[in-house]
Amino acid sequence: MQYTLSFARAVSRYIDVRMTLPVDFPSADQQEDFAWVFSLPAWIPGSYLIRDFAKNLVGMTARTVGGTPVPITALDQQTWQISWQSSPIVIDYSVYCADFSVRTAHVDLNHAFFNGSSVFLRLHGLESVPHLVFLDDVGAPEHWHVATSLPPINTDARGFGHFKADNYEALIDYPVEMGRFELIRWETLGVPHRMAFSNPHPKTDFARIACDVARICSTEIRFFDGAPFTHYLFLVALDAQGFGGLEHRDSTALIFPRHDLPLLGETGMPPAYQRFLSLCAHEYFHAWHVKRIRP
Template identity: 45%
Template sequence: MISYQITAVDPVAHLFEVSMRVDAPAKQQEFWLPAWLPGSYMIRDFAKNIIGLRASDEINRPLQIQQLDKQRWLIESDADVLHLRYKIYAWDLSVRTAHLDQTHGFFNGSSVFLAVRGQEHHPHEVEILPPNNISDWQVATTLPRIKGDDFAFGRFRAADYDELIDHPVEMGTFTLGSFEACGVRHDVVLTGRHHCHMPRLLKDLTAICESQITLFGTPAPFERYLFMTQVLKNGFGGLEHRASTALHCARNELPKSMDAPVDKDYRSYLTLCSHEYFHSWNVKRIKPKAFIPYQLESETYTPQLWAYEGITSYYDDLMTYRSGRVDKQSYLELLSQTFTRVYRGTGRLQQSLSDSSFNAWTKFYKQDENAGNAIVSYYTKGGLFALYLDLTLRLETNGEKTLDDLMRLLWQRFGQKAIGTDDDSHQQLYSELLGRDASAEFAWIDKAEDLPLAQLLAKFGVELKLRASSSNSDQGGGEAEGLNVGFGAKYKAEGMGIRIVSVANGSPAHKAGLSAKDLLIAADNLQAGAQFEQFLQLYQEQKSVTLHWFRDDVLMSGELPIEVAAKDTVSLLISDEEKINAWLG
């Protein structure tokens, strides 16, 4: 047995304290901490937050610890029992690591619990203790409980280390709600100040969860599920786990009443919940062979992330629609925004989906100001590829087969059997459903080209309309009037001008000489401001406009050519109600 005790020992200093006991250790016992956690494909070096690691034997004699590298330690001893004690600095307000202050505590096990080399498959126990002088905190986690009432501090168990680190923990004075979906208990925990109308949230999540369980078939792959959300002024993000998800959202994204319409803010939160919940099947249980088991000490490469994040990104919006939370036009607006995010980056013509997946560690998760010119997201373009597969299958089988059938086959043949998918597994199953070889369809995974979706959508009663952006905040969808003059740079208002965030290659901004981080202060000797793109529309009859900007503390200038704005914004419009019902009916 390997046992841990974790205490929020000093919330003001953001410190958890962990003590652990290892029975029957090896004479040369190694300990290690993951460098990354499943679902977030970047080396994060959690061990950097360990403070004051100490070891002793069963009679409390201190033992020497040899550090082997950034995340491994070795203890040589004849002791029958090893005790380790250390602190964890927890001040990362994210869903990935650990965060602790006077208001709440949160941690993923991968960032706080040392693993015992050679004993990762043994049972693990952990006792979670409250901070001193704070009596009203509760605990939310899906770790199986040994001792204590629901949401009370107590003792928990895990079958092995992999299970131990796949149940995040939230503690504090949170708002709690519960519902049943297909007979499974679901809990909702909101931490932070908010004005959420909980009955409305529970109603909408029930519909989404039941739609997804029904898609894959009962029973659900968990006995209980937990949505835990940190509510912030501005926040967005989520990370999936085997029976829970950790989320961040903004206060304005939660519903205020039972009958309020699902606006864009609330829709954003619901689709985030839908996305992470769909991962309960697609990546937590249906997963690449390279992830069985996870190798958490270094990068694990796979060209399949398009299938696990891309297909999930297609279904997160779709299941929000199918569950009746948004209407057809609202769903098409969400899909339009996915198209727009892809089309606005010339990186889609530089990087394929398989390459994007394989290089997630260094390119997608470490994006810089040139990302739009160099890479494509396996989330967004992967979602479009899932749409392409769905519509193609529906068209060729006269609606008898859909992408739902592919997901069910993946679940039955891989997920339920804990068998990892090969790089061609999706293609093989899709070919089986299609009744012919699907090599031509799956060749798009290795192409840095736009998918032929406009023609497909037209056959399902949807017109794909490309237009220019109407403003710097236009995300796509709707029928807004596009700008006539293009700029080609993302920016934000700042002090005496606008700060350039990124520049599209070949755009007017690029030709003028602008680069990311430049502070554009003037155009035509007039101060640049937040409405800069609208300002440029005054110069449609000119060939160029003189710009002045600072790069560091050097004043620079250049000529911005007046060019027609790029048509990189997508609106999906219903052209035939009868045809669209073959897809969204």
């Protein structure tokens, strides 16, 4: 399973996706009546409401690698079907990304943010196989860099390139941020942590934030007698007044007002900054409770 994502149409808020289906499935004795079924999720883990992500999917076409068109049959508003072909099938589609939230996807010339549940079609029957992703830098704004916990295979200095998820469930649990951001790093009890701030105030006291959040991480790791991840990433989207967070297996996506973060030279612990630290602590806690500890 492989997906290629292009950001050349960021100015129009589109991510263009190419999905390549394998030819070694199903077995030869099942191929005659076999049909590929694929769908987009209707909800995202951690936010338990129907979101109808498929409403933002447009322009879907399918063809063989030789260029022969393959008909697509819609089974419902988020599920499609195509017949098996003897050569690899390529599915092209675009995703309109205009929702600035932690749940879906948002793209413009300043940045791109997306959750896999808004972008990656699920191929029924092959959810458990490795899923490969190529983030293409061709046409993307030159100032963009990539921040994600999606495991890299081969990436360039800006973070674009090839990635691999163990399965579909893992694939949609790695949010991705692209753009110009401030990246801070620290290590807590041997676990590397990163925090990427998009669109921050230029005088934000990042060193203070790193110190304060590191203390939270240390407390929670000690409470649970160890971390369930080998690294962790905070993705922090800053704007005028937004607020929210969503947990993932080894990362979290946050939205917070940029002017509520401490600036260089400021002291004390104002309620607005306490609110940010509380948000970080809350979503980090979910790495254990909800993501690993379940009924």
